[in-house]
Amino acid sequence: MRKVAIVGVGMSKFGEEWGRGFRDLIIDAGRRTLEDANLQGKEIDGMFCGTMAPGPLIGQEHAGALLADWMGLNPIASTRVEAACASGGVALRQGYLAVASGEHDCVVVGGVEKMTDVSGPDVISVLGGAGDQEWELFPGATFPSIYAFLAKRHMHEFGTTEEQMAAVAVKNHYNAARNKYAQFQKEITIDTVLNSKVVSSPLKVFDCSPVTYGAAAAILMPLDKAKKVCEQPIEIAASTQASDTLAVHDRKSLTELNATKVASKKAFEQAGVSPKDIDLAEVHDCFTIAEILAIEDIGFFEKGKGAKATEDGLTALDGQIPINTSGGLKGCGHPVGATGIKQAVECVWQLRGQANGRQIKDAKVAMSHNVGGSGATCVTHIFKN
Amino acid sequence: MRKVAIVGVGMSKFGEEWGRGFRDLIIDAGRRTLEDANLQGKEIDGMFCGTMAPGPLIGQEHAGALLADWMGLNPIASTRVEAACASGGVALRQGYLAVASGEHDCVVVGGVEKMTDVSGPDVISVLGGAGDQEWELFPGATFPSIYAFLAKRHMHEFGTTEEQMAAVAVKNHYNAARNKYAQFQKEITIDTVLNSKVVSSPLKVFDCSPVTYGAAAAILMPLDKAKKVCEQPIEIAASTQASDTLAVHDRKSLTELNATKVASKKAFEQAGVSPKDIDLAEVHDCFTIAEILAIEDIGFFEKGKGAKATEDGLTALDGQIPINTSGGLKGCGHPVGATGIKQAVECVWQLRGQANGRQIKDAKVAMSHNVGGSGATCVTHIFKN
Numbered sequence: 001m002r003k004v005a006i007v008g009v010g011m012s013k014f015g016e017e018w019g020r021g022f023r024d025l026i027i028d029a030g031r032r033t034l035e036d037a038n039l040q041g042k043e044i045d046g047m048f049c050g051t052m053a054p055g056p057l058i059g060q061e062h063a064g065a066l067l068a069d070w071m072g073l074n075p076i077a078s079t080r081v082e083a084a085c086a087s088g089g090v091a092l093r094q095g096y097l098a099v100a101s102g103e104h105d106c107v108v109v110g111g112v113e114k115m116t117d118v119s120g121p122d123v124i125s126v127l128g129g130a131g132d133q134e135w136e137l138f139p140g141a142t143f144p145s146i147y148a149f150l151a152k153r154h155m156h157e158f159g160t161t162e163e164q165m166a167a168v169a170v171k172n173h174y175n176a177a178r179n180k181y182a183q184f185q186k187e188i189t190i191d192t193v194l195n196s197k198v199v200s201s202p203l204k205v206f207d208c209s210p211v212t213y214g215a216a217a218a219i220l221m222p223l224d225k226a227k228k229v230c231e232q233p234i235e236i237a238a239s240t241q242a243s244d245t246l247a248v249h250d251r252k253s254l255t256e257l258n259a260t261k262v263a264s265k266k267a268f269e270q271a272g273v274s275p276k277d278i279d280l281a282e283v284h285d286c287f288t289i290a291e292i293l294a295i296e297d298i299g300f301f302e303k304g305k306g307a308k309a310t311e312d313g314l315t316a317l318d319g320q321i322p323i324n325t326s327g328g329l330k331g332c333g334h335p336v337g338a339t340g341i342k343q344a345v346e347c348v349w350q351l352r353g354q355a356n357g358r359q360i361k362d363a364k365v366a367m368s369h370n371v372g373g374s375g376a377t378c379v380t381h382i383f384k385n
Numbered sequence: 386m387r388k389v390a391i392v393g394v395g396m397s398k399f400g401e402e403w404g405r406g407f408r409d410l411i412i413d414a415g416r417r418t419l420e421d422a423n424l425q426g427k428e429i430d431g432m433f434c435g436t437m438a439p440g441p442l443i444g445q446e447h448a449g450a451l452l453a454d455w456m457g458l459n460p461i462a463s464t465r466v467e468a469a470c471a472s473g474g475v476a477l478r479q480g481y482l483a484v485a486s487g488e489h490d491c492v493v494v495g496g497v498e499k500m501t502d503v504s505g506p507d508v509i510s511v512l513g514g515a516g517d518q519e520w521e522l523f524p525g526a527t528f529p530s531i532y533a534f535l536a537k538r539h540m541h542e543f544g545t546t547e548e549q550m551a552a553v554a555v556k557n558h559y560n561a562a563r564n565k566y567a568q569f570q571k572e573i574t575i576d577t578v579l580n581s582k583v584v585s586s587p588l589k590v591f592d593c594s595p596v597t598y599g600a601a602a603a604i605l606m607p608l609d610k611a612k613k614v615c616e617q618p619i620e621i622a623a624s625t626q627a628s629d630t631l632a633v634h635d636r637k638s639l640t641e642l643n644a645t646k647v648a649s650k651k652a653f654e655q656a657g658v659s660p661k662d663i664d665l666a667e668v669h670d671c672f673t674i675a676e677i678l679a680i681e682d683i684g685f686f687e688k689g690k691g692a693k694a695t696e697d698g699l700t701a702l703d704g705q706i707p708i709n710t711s712g713g714l715k716g717c718g719h720p721v722g723a724t725g726i727k728q729a730v731e732c733v734w735q736l737r738g739q740a741n742g743r744q745i746k747d748a749k750v751a752m753s754h755n756v757g758g759s760g761a762t763c764v765t766h767i768f769k770n
Binding site: 134138 | 386406408437438439440441443444445446447448449450451453454458459460461462463464465466467468469475478479482483485486487488510511513514515516517518519522523625626627628629630631632635643644647757758761762
C-alpha cells in the first residue's frame with residue numbers, strides 16, 4: 001500500500017447557521033480546502049462524504065453524488081459513508097484506502113451535517129438512530145441517557161466526580177474561545193457546568209455537545225506526489241477502525257469502549273509510535289464522560305485516572321497531553337458527519353504550526369479519535385509532519 | 386493492486402416479508418453466504434453494508450455496526466455506504482478496494498433494505514431522497530415521473546413505443562418465474578403491462594419495479610488466496626463508478642445516462658473486454674425505460690435501438706445478450722440497498738453454472754450495472770470465471 005498524505009484542509013464556521021443550507025456548507029468547506037491545497041477541481045479524481053442523517057433531517061440521501069454535482073466535479077466517483085457520529089472519520093479512512101490502494105491519486109474527503117432544517121422528526125429522535133433502536137431508543141432511552149449510564153458507572157467504580165467531568169467542558173470551552181471556527185467563543189467555569197440544567201443525571205447541558213451545522217474537508221494524495229505539490233504535506237501514518245455491539249447492555253464493561261481500545265492499539269502499531277509519542281489528540285467528547293473514557297481507553301492515562309488527570313490540567317494546552325485543542329465536540333460544536341474530518345483539520349493545522357492562539361509548540365505527531373453511537377464504531381488516525 | 390475474487394454468495398427470498406425485520410434479512414443472507422463460502426465468521430476481517438434509507442424507514446442508522454454486531458463479528462471494521470439505489474454496488478466496490486489494497490483479506494459485502502415497517506414517512510417520499518430534493522422532489526416530482534420524462538423523450542427521439550417498453554417487463558417476469566428468490570413468480574403478457582394502471586404516463590404499474598424487502602451478500606478475497614479455499618472463485622475483473630448531476634434538468638441529454646457511459650467504458654478497459662465479450666448482464670431496470678437506456682449506454686446496442694432489440698428478443702435468455710436473467714429489479718424485486726449485491730450474486734451463479742432454469746450456457750464473462758437515483762451514480766462490475 002502507498003503512503004498517503006493530506007495536502008489541503010478547510011472547514012466552515014461551526015454553529016447555528018440558519019441562513020445556510022446543506023449545500024452552502026459543503027461549498028464553503030470545499031472551496032476553502034481547494035484554495036488551501038492550491039489545487040483546481042479538475043485535479044480531483046475521487047470523493048467520499050461522511051454524513052449521518054440527511055435523509056430524515058433534510059429529506060436528501062445520495063449525498064456523495066450531491067457533493068460531486070455541487071462541487072462541479074462530475075463524473076468522478078463520489079460515495080457517501082455513514083457510521084453515525086463517526087461518519088467523518090470513516091470517510092477519511094475510505095479516502096485513505098482509495099489512495100493507498102493505487103485506485104485514486106487525489107481524493108477529497110468531506111463531512112457535513114445540517115442538524116435542523118425544514119419540518120421533520122426532532123433531532124434527538126434522529127440521533128437515536130446511532131444506537132440500537134429496537135433495544136435502546138424505542139423503549140425510551142436517549143443518547144444523553146445512555147452516556148449517563150456510562151458516567152454513573154465510572155463514578156461508582158473509580159470515584160469520578162461531577163466536578164471532574166465539568167473540568168472537561170471548561171477546558172474545551174477555553175480552547176474553543178481560541179478557535180475562530182468554533183461554535184462557542186466564551187470561556188466557562190466549573191460552576192457554569194454544575195449549575196446548568198440536568199439533561200440526564202449526572203449529565204447537565206454543559207456536559208453535552210451542542211446541535212451544530214457545519215462541514216469540513218481534506219484532500220489526500222500519495223505521499224510521494226504530495227511532496228512535489230505541497231510545502232507541508234501531513235502524512236497519515238495510521239488509519240484504523242473497529243466495531244462493538246450497538247447496545248451497551250451487550251458489553252462486558254460500561255467503563256470502557258472496546259472499539260476505542262482495539263482501533264487505537266492497531267493505530268499505534270501501524271504508525272510505530274506509543275501514546276507518549278503523541279503531541280496532541282482530538283478525541284470524541286460528545287459528552288464530558290466520553291472524553292474521560294477516550295483518554296483512558298487510548299492509553300494516555302490508566303483506567304480510572306482520566307478524570308483526575310483532567311482536573312489536574314494534564315490535558316490542557318500546556319499539559320502533558322493536550323486534548324481537544326480545537327475545543328472538541330463540546331466547544332467547537334458537533335455537526336455529526338463533519339466532526340471526524342474537523343478533527344483531522346485541527347491536527348493538520350497544529351502539525352503545520354497554524355493553530356494561532358492554541359498552538360502546541362513543536363507538534364510532530366497528532367491523533368484523532370472518532371466514535372459512532374455509544375462506541376459501536378471507532379475510527380482512529382495518526383498524523384505526522 | 387491485488388486481484389480480487391468472490392468466494393461465496395447468498396441472498397434472502399425477495400418479496401413482501403412482513404414477518405421479518407431488517408436484522409432477520411441480514412442474518413438470512415449472511416448465513417447463506419458463509420455456508421456457500423464454507424467459511425466461519427472468525428475468518429472475516431472487514432465488512433461493508435449498502436443500504437439507502439434505514440434512518441427514515443426504520444429509525445436505524447449506523448447499519449455497518451449493526452451488521453457486525455448481529456453477525457457476531459465485533460470488533461472488525463464495518464462500514465455503511467449509501468448511493469441511493471446504487472448502495473449495494475458501491476458496497477461491493479468498497480469491499481473490492483479494501484481487498485485490492487491489501488488492507489483486508491476476507492471481506493463481507495452486504496446490501497439490505499426493509500422498505501416499509503413501523504409508521505414513518507411513506508416510501509415514495511423516502512425514495513425521493515435519491516434525487517434532487519430541492520429542485521425535483523419538493524416541487525412535486527416523484528421518481529416515476531422523472532423516469533417518465535426520460536421515457537417520453539426516448540419515444541420522441543427514437544420512436545420507442547409503450548409496447549416495446551412492456552417487452553422489458555414481460556421478459557423480466559419470465560426470467561423471475563425461473564428464479565426461486567424472485568418476488569414475482571408469474572409470467573405476464575404485453576397486455577398485462579399495457580392494461581395496468583398509469584403511474585406517470587407513459588409508465589404504468591408494470592413498468593415499475595416493486596417495493597420489496599430483501600438482503601444479499603458476497604465474500605471477497607484476494608484471487609490467489611481464493612483459489613486455495615474455493616473450487617470456483619469468480620474474479621472481479623473490473624469495478625468502476627461514475628457520477629452525474631442529481632437533477633435531470635442539468636444534463637445535456639435526457640436519453641442517456643452519462644454516468645453509465647463513463648463507468649462502463651472504464652470497466653471494459655479495466656477488464657480488457659468489449660460489450661460483445663459479455664455473456665450476460667444484470668442492468669438497473671428500476672423502470673422498463675431504464676433497462677433500454679442501460680443496454681444502449683453500456684454499448685450492447687446503438688443509441689435508439691435498445692427498445693426494438695428487446696422487442697425482437699435479443700435480450701432474452703436465448704438472445705444475443707441475455708439481460709437480467711435474475712428477473713432484474715422489475716421481476717426479482719428491488720430492495721434498494723440489496724439490488725447491487727443481488728446482481729453480483731446472479732452473475733456468480735451464472736458463471737458457476739448454478740442458475741437452474743435460466744442458466745446461460747458456457748457463461749464466462751458477466752457484467753452488473755447499478756444506478757443511483759436517476760443516474761447521478763453508476764457502478765459497474767465485470768466478473769470472470
